[in-house]
Every structure is written in structure tokens, then in C-alpha cells.
Amino acid sequence: MQIPPKPTDAELEILRVIWQHGSSTVRQINDILNEKKTVGYTTTLKLLQIMTQKEIVRADKSDRSHVYTSLLKEEETQLHLMDQLLQAAFGGSAKKLVMQALGNGKTSQSELDEIKLLIKQLERGAE
Amino acid sequence: MQIPPKPTDAELEILRVIWQHGSSTVRQINDILNEKKTVGYTTTLKLLQIMTQKEIVRADKSDRSHVYTSLLKEEETQLHLMDQLLQAAFGGSAKKLVMQALGNGKTSQSELDEIKLLIKQLERGAE
DNA sequence: AAAAATATACGAAACTTTTCGTAATAAAAG
DNA sequence: CTTTTATTACGAAAAGTTTCGTATATTTTT
Numbered sequence: 275m276q277i278p279p280k281p282t283d284a285e286l287e288i289l290r291v292i293w294q295h296g297s298s299t300v301r302q303i304n305d306i307l308n309e310k311k312t313v314g315y316t317t318t319l320k321l322l323q324i325m326t327q328k329e330i331v332r333a334d335k336s337d338r339s340h341v342y343t344s345l346l347k348e349e350e351t352q353l354h355l356m357d358q359l360l361q362a363a364f365g366g367s368a369k370k371l372v373m374q375a376l377g378n379g380k381t382s383q384s385e386l387d388e389i390k391l392l393i394k395q396l397e398r399g400a401e
Numbered sequence: 402m403q404i405p406p407k408p409t410d411a412e413l414e415i416l417r418v419i420w421q422h423g424s425s426t427v428r429q430i431n432d433i434l435n436e437k438k439t440v441g442y443t444t445t446l447k448l449l450q451i452m453t454q455k456e457i458v459r460a461d462k463s464d465r466s467h468v469y470t471s472l473l474k475e476e477e478t479q480l481h482l483m484d485q486l487l488q489a490a491f492g493g494s495a496k497k498l499v500m501q502a503l504g505n506g507k508t509s510q511s512e513l514d515e516i517k518l519l520i521k522q523l524e525r526g527a528e
Numbered sequence: 529a530a531a532a533a534t535a536t537a538c539g540a541a542a543c544t545t546t547t548c549g550t551a552a553t554a555a556a557a558g
Numbered sequence: 559c560t561t562t563t564a565t566t567a568c569g570a571a572a573a574g575t576t577t578c579g580t581a582t583a584t585t586t587t588t
Contacts, residue, residue, distance in 0.1 A: 282574085282575060282576085283489065283575090283576095284575075284576065284577095285575095286489055286490060287489075290490075290492070299535095300535080300536085301534085301535085313577085314577065314578055314579095315534095315535090315578095316536090316537095316577085316578060316579075316580095317576070317577050317578060319535085319536070319537090320537090320538085320576085320577075320578080321575095321576080321577095323536085323537080323538090324575090324576095335536095338534085338535065338536085338583095338584065338585075339534085339535065339536095340535085340536080349501070351490070352490050352491060352497065352498075352501055353501050353504075355486060355490050356486065356490070356498060356501050356502055359482060359483065359486050360502065362410060362413055362414075363413060363417075363478070363479050363482050363483070364479060365417070367512075368502045368503060368505075368507065368508045368512070369508060369512035369515060369516060370479065371479070371483060371502050372499050372502050372503060372516055373515070373516065373519055374476070374479055374480050374483050375483055375487065375495045375498050375499050375502075376495060376499060376516075376519060376520065376523065377480075377519070379523055379526065380495065381495045381496060381523070383524065385494075385495070385496035386520055386523065386524065388496060388500070389496060389499055389500065389503075389520065390517070390520060392500055392503060392504070393503070393513055393516065393517060396503065396506055396508070396513065397510065397513065399506065409544085409545060409546085410545090410546095411545075411546065411547095412545095426565095427565080427566085428564085428565085440547090441547070441548055441549095442548095442564095442565090443547085443548060443549075443550095443566090443567095444546070444547050444548060446565085446566070446567090447546085447547075447548080447567095447568085448545095448546080448547095450566085450567080450568090451545090462566095465553095465554065465555075465564085465565065465566085466564085466565065466566095467565085467566080
């Protein structure tokens with residue numbers, strides 16, 4: 275599959291656990307998911323099996339407890355999802371999206387500084 | 402329903418038509434949708450009926466061709482969807498999302514200027 | 529070695545979303 | 559007035575997503 279398939283909400287939750295904690299077993303993933311909400315063990319297992327079939331994750335079966343690794347890179351997936359929202363809800367206007375994202379005033383000064391730096395670099399690089 | 406329900410992809414496409422063209426009939430909405438892809442008339446009708454039930458749109462039935470009006474405001478919906486993506490994919494870091502959105506370098510100078518202005522205002526307003 | 533705990537496989541139910549066919553009705557054209 | 563066209567109502571199929579129960583197998587504990 276050339277273009278990475280858009281993960282569903284439940285799949286994304288699992289991906290985030292793997293991105294944050296590295297390759298993990300079903301038990302590890304399910305435990306972390308259960309810190310936030312109740313999810314049955316076999317539910318998580320089934321999701322991972324489906325994700326394996328979709329080639330979103332890969333299962334290392336050398337041990338009895340299979341170890342799952344993400345086949346999607348975090349930043350690529352974020353970019354993909356962001357771009358899809360950009361088109362679907364903002365008609366492709368990154369400006370609108372950015373201003374909505376910053377508008378609530380919850381972004382710290384140091385983060386704003388990083389964004390300003392990026393903008394400077396973009397302005398420098400633009401011909 | 403206190404919090405506006407998150408519209409589905411197909412619902413969002415319809416909302417965008419209404420936001421852009423104002424209150425419209427099924428025929429008008431379906432024609433515009435069909436500029437981009439083939440969609441059956443009754444499919445669009447059914448969606449609008451479901452959206453009416455969900456209180457996403459309101460149907461004015463005084464004429465035979467019902468006229469549908471959005472009950473969701475464009476900016477509120479964008480904010481809602483953006484926030485949901487922010488949490489689900491970026492762990493709440495607006496900085497990461499913004500940098501991904503601007504990173505491709507497709508944002509024009511004048512738009513960057515507007516963003517810079519917003520950041521200045523945020524910095525001024527921050528205590 | 530028996531019992532208990534842990535793991536995977538897998539079917540299927542419950543739910544949501546999307547799509548469309550058919551029927552009924554109303555309006556317009558002939 | 560009759561035929562054609564346009565519209566809504568509605569059921570339901572098709573597809574996708576999420577959840578979990580049960581069966582089976584393996585490992586660990588007693």
C-alpha cells in the first residue's frame with residue numbers, strides 16, 4: 275500500500291502508546307490504555323490483529339507474548355491527518371487552521387518562539 | 402445536545418457547501434457535490450435528513466423543495482475538529498500541529514504576516 | 529502433574545456511516 | 559386531464575469500526 279491508510283480513532287490511540295513507549299506487548303498496551311478508560315484485553319488484541327493485517331503494525335512472534343511495532347512514523351501520520359483535516363474542514367487554508375490552533379492562548383512563550391523561528395526560516399527560504 | 406456532535410466526513414462536505422453557498426436545497430447541494438465526485442441525489446437527501454435529526458441542520462419546509470440551513474457555525478466546528486485532532490494525534494501540543502501545518506512551505510507571505518500579527522497579540526495579551 | 533493464570537485466534541454482535549432503491553406525492557409540461 | 563418530471567420519505571443493504579465472548583494453547587504456580 276503506497277499511501278499509508280488513515281488510522282481510525284481506536285487505532286490512533288494504540289499507535290500513540292507504541293510511539294511513546296516503543297514496541298510493546300498487548301498487555302503493556304492494554305494496561306496503558308486502561309489508565310484512561312476501560313478497555314477489554316481482547317479488544318486491544320483484536321485491534322492489533324486488524325492493524326497487523328492492514329500493515330499498520332508488525333507483530334514479532336518469537337516470544338509467546340507478541341511484540342508489536344508501529345510501521346507508521348509518528349510525524350508522517352500526524353502530517354497526514356493534519357493535511358486531511360486541512361482539506362476537509364479548512365479548504366486547504368493553513369493560515370485558518372494555525373490561527374484556530376493558537377487562538378485559545380494556551381501556547382507557551384517558548385513554543386511561540388519556536389514557531390516564530392520557523393516562520394523566519396520559511397521567509398528566508400522563500401524566493 | 403450541549404456540545405455540538407462531531408460531524409462525519411460526508412456531513413462535513415455538506416456543511417462546507419452550506420457554509421460557502423448559504424442555505425440551499427438538496428438539489429443545489431447535490432449539484433455542487435457532484436462537481437467533485439458522483440453522489441446520488443437520494444444519498445444527499447438522506448444525509449440531510451439524518452443531519453436534521455441530529456440537529457446539525459434545520460429544514461425549512463415551507464416550499465416543496467426544503468431549504469437546509471446549518472445549525473453549526475463554521476469556525477466553531479473547525480475549532481472543535483482541530484481540537485479533537487490536536488488531542489488525538491498531537492497529544493495537545495499546538496506547537497507541533499502548527500509547525501506541521503506550516504512546514505510544507507505552501508503558506509503565502511501575506512498569510513504568514515497575519516500569523517505573525519496574531520502571535521504578537523498573544524504575546525502582548527499574555528500575563 | 530494438576531490447577532491457575534496468561535496468551536492468541538477468531539467469530540460475531542452492536543453500532544455507525546454511507547449508499548441507494550422504491551414508493552408516495554406534488555408540480556410542471558404536454 | 560394525463561404524462562412526465564421532481565421531490566420527499568423511508569427501509570435496508572453494504573461497508574467499516576469497536577467490542578467482547580469463547581475456545582484453545584502455553585506457561586507458571588502450587
